[in-house]
Amino acid sequence: MSVPMNQVLRxxxxxxxxxxxxxxxxxxxxxxxxxxxxNLACSGCGKIDYPAEILNQRLSxxxxxxxxxxxxxxxxxxxxxxPLLHKEMAQIVAGILERKKFVYLCTNAxxxxxxxxxxxxxxxxxxxxxxxGDKEMHDRAVSQDGTYDRAISAIAKAKAMGFRxxxxxxxxxxxxADRVAKFFDTVMAMGVDxxxxxxxxxxxxxxxxxxxxxxxxxxxxxxxxLKQDPARTKKGKAWxxxxxxxxxxxxxxxxxxxxxxxGKPTRNYFGWQRPCYLLGEGYAKSYTELMETTDWDKYGTGxxxxxxxxxxxxxxxxxxxxxxxxxxxxxxxxxxxxxxxDGAMAPEIPLTNQRPADYVFSRHVETAMAKLKHQKPALVxxxxxxxx
Numbered sequence: 001m002s003v004p005m006n007q008v009l010r011x012x013x014x015x016x017x018x019x020x021x022x023x024x025x026x027x028x029x030x031x032x033x034x035x036x037x038x039n040l041a042c043s044g045c046g047k048i049d050y051p052a053e054i055l056n057q058r059l060s061x062x063x064x065x066x067x068x069x070x071x072x073x074x075x076x077x078x079x080x081x082x083p084l085l086h087k088e089m090a091q092i093v094a095g096i097l098e099r100k101k102f103v104y105l106c107t108n109a110x111x112x113x114x115x116x117x118x119x120x121x122x123x124x125x126x127x128x129x130x131x132x133g134d135k136e137m138h139d140r141a142v143s144q145d146g147t148y149d150r151a152i153s154a155i156a157k158a159k160a161m162g163f164r165x166x167x168x169x170x171x172x173x174x175x176x177a178d179r180v181a182k183f184f185d186t187v188m189a190m191g192v193d194x195x196x197x198x199x200x201x202x203x204x205x206x207x208x209x210x211x212x213x214x215x216x217x218x219x220x221x222x223x224x225x226l227k228q229d230p231a232r233t234k235k236g237k238a239w240x241x242x243x244x245x246x247x248x249x250x251x252x253x254x255x256x257x258x259x260x261x262x263g264k265p266t267r268n269y270f271g272w273q274r275p276c277y278l279l280g281e282g283y284a285k286s287y288t289e290l291m292e293t294t295d296w297d298k299y300g301t302g303x304x305x306x307x308x309x310x311x312x313x314x315x316x317x318x319x320x321x322x323x324x325x326x327x328x329x330x331x332x333x334x335x336x337x338x339x340x341x342d343g344a345m346a347p348e349i350p351l352t353n354q355r356p357a358d359y360v361f362s363r364h365v366e367t368a369m370a371k372l373k374h375q376k377p378a379l380v381x382x383x384x385x386x387x388x
Contacts, residue, residue, distance in 0.1 A: 002194035002240035004164070006123065007075070007102050014074050015325045025262045025291060027073035028318045031277045033268035034059040034092065038082040040108055042142045047081060050365065053372050055081075057269045061088050065095045067267040070287045075102040077128070077264075079277075084111040090118035097124050104128045106168060110147065112154035121162040128196065129155060131167040133175070134183045141172070152190070159191050166194040166242045173213050177224035184239045185230070194242035198313040199251075201278045215301075215348065218311050219253030223341045226252060232338060243313060245334040247320035251311060253345030255320070259300045259310065263318020265290060270364055275299040277314040279306060281360055302349040305357040 011028065018026045037055040038048050048055070059067075068076055076096050083089050084107050096103050105119075106128045119125070132141040135148040158165050167187055171180065184195060199218040213221065226248070231238035241248060250257050261276035271283035272290035279299070284290035300315075301307045307315075324331040 002166075002242055004102075004123065010102075011074050011321065012325055015322060019325070025296070027071050027263060027265050028321060029075040029077050029264045030068060030071045030073040031264050031266040031314065032059075032064060032067060032076055032078050033080055033266060034064055034078065034083060034086050034089070036081045036269065037085055038080060038108070039085065039110055040082070040142045040144055040147070047079075051369060054269065054365065054368055057372075058086055058088075059267075059269060061091045061095060064092045064267075065099075067287070068096055068099060068101060071265060071267070073101075073265070075104070077104045077106060079106045082108055082111070084115045089115075093119060093125065097122055100124065102126075104166075106130065108142065108147065109151035109154040112151075113157055116154070116158060116161065116163075119163075121164070123164075126164040126166055126193070127158055129165060129167050130170075131187065132170050133180065134186070137175075137179070137183070141170070155190055155192065164193050166196055167192055169195060169197045170200045171197065171213065171218075171221065172200045173217060175221060177221060177228065180221075180225050181228035184225075185236055188237045188239060194240045196242045196313065197251075199311050201310055201312045214309050215311055218251065218309075219345055222248070222251040223253065223339075226339060227341050229338070243317060244320040244324050245331050245339075246324050247313060247317050249334045249339040250316055250320060252339035252341060254340050255323075256346040256349070257316050257319045257323070258302070258349065259307070259315030260318040260322065261296060261299055261315055262291060262294075263321075264314045270368060278310065278312060280364065281358070283364060298355070301354075302351060303354055305354050308351055308354065 015028075033047075035055075035058050036048055036050055038045075041048065078089075078092070083105055086092070089105075093103055093105060101124065103125045104127075105125070107130070109129045109131075112127070112129070129151055130142075131148070131151055132138045138148040138151070139145050155165060155167075169180075169183075187195060199213040199221075226232070229239050230236035246255060249255050259276075264277055265287065266273040266277045267287075270280070271285055272287055273280050274282040274284065274290065274294050275296060276299070281299075284293065298304060299307060301310060
């Protein structure tokens with residue numbers, strides 16, 4: 001595991017405090033989406049399928065910092081869209097760092113070299129570069145040639161400037177374990193500080209619906225990949241993951257976790273998203289309203305059809321982190337020996353009682369569009385950069 005020790009200690013102390021005061025539901029990571037617009041159109045993405053009027057909207061610096069204060073999570077992941085298209089992103093990051101929050105700025109890296117000088121290395125800050133495999137795998141995943149090479153160049157510059165940097169690797173059906181393992185070897189050789197990996201989530205609006213992994217395929221894929229970790233084979237530099245060992249154990253089929261959707265609440269243009277980062281089933285005007293009025297039991301694998309195949313970190317990493325605090329001996333065992341990669345897997349959650357999917361995407365879009373008709377047209381930030 002390559003999570004910085006100061007983050008491990010702070011988050012661990014935060015979780016213990018929540019348990020001591022008897023708080024049942026609390027946030028670990030704020031998923032902050034200051035905009036939806038992106039300079040890529042990835043086939044597996046369901047975040048950019050909005051009318052131009054909505055894609056042109058931005059959360060202000062004040063909106064973003066108010067969300068950080070309102071939520072109180074110790075970690076903030078800035079996602080999108082592409083955050084570096086926001087002309088005030090450096091101010092947003094600076095304001096969050098002043099609050100001593102850990103910040104992970106997610107980016108496809110197309111603008112990273114151009115914008116990097118606006119930021120400074122900080123022990124609370126990390127770039128999180130999306131890199132979905134080797135050159136062919138990544139360029140195919142993002143539907144644009146040349147993106148891998150630009151990301152690699154930006155990674156090298158960021159490390160030379162002293163930034164902490166991890167990669168975010170999403171895997172889809174058809175991924176080959178040997179090839180992914182070689183890619184992990186490659187990024188470790190680049191000097192990145194860690195790898196965050198997860199199966200892709202089956203966004204209902206994603207252009208490519210044919211290549212999302214089922215839970216069973218996910219578990220077998222990660223077992224096959226992890227068998228090639230140099231930590232086991234002694235044939236190279238061990239992979240470092242920016243995720244809890246118990247989450248990796250879950251991906252390998254050894255934990256029967258249920259998701260913790262409130263662990264990573266999302267704030268974007270529409271408001272506070274129900275129930276999680278991946279599902280936009282409605283929006284609350286405040287964080288308190290989100291927590292108090294969401295029917296959390298309606299969601300999650302086994303409860304809702306849209307959640308059936310999900311094993312994504314945004315839902316399950318929080319579960320693993322809380323479990324690690326409750327069972328430190330278990331996380332120590334997995335950290336020392338690695339996940340079990342052979343034999344029976346943990347029981348799967350039955351789907352017999354899940355409720356059918358409710359397709360509600362158009363409702364909040366229509367509401368937002370009606371509201372925008374009575375507002376002045378938004379100014380598009382960094383228009384020229386969208387073509388970069």
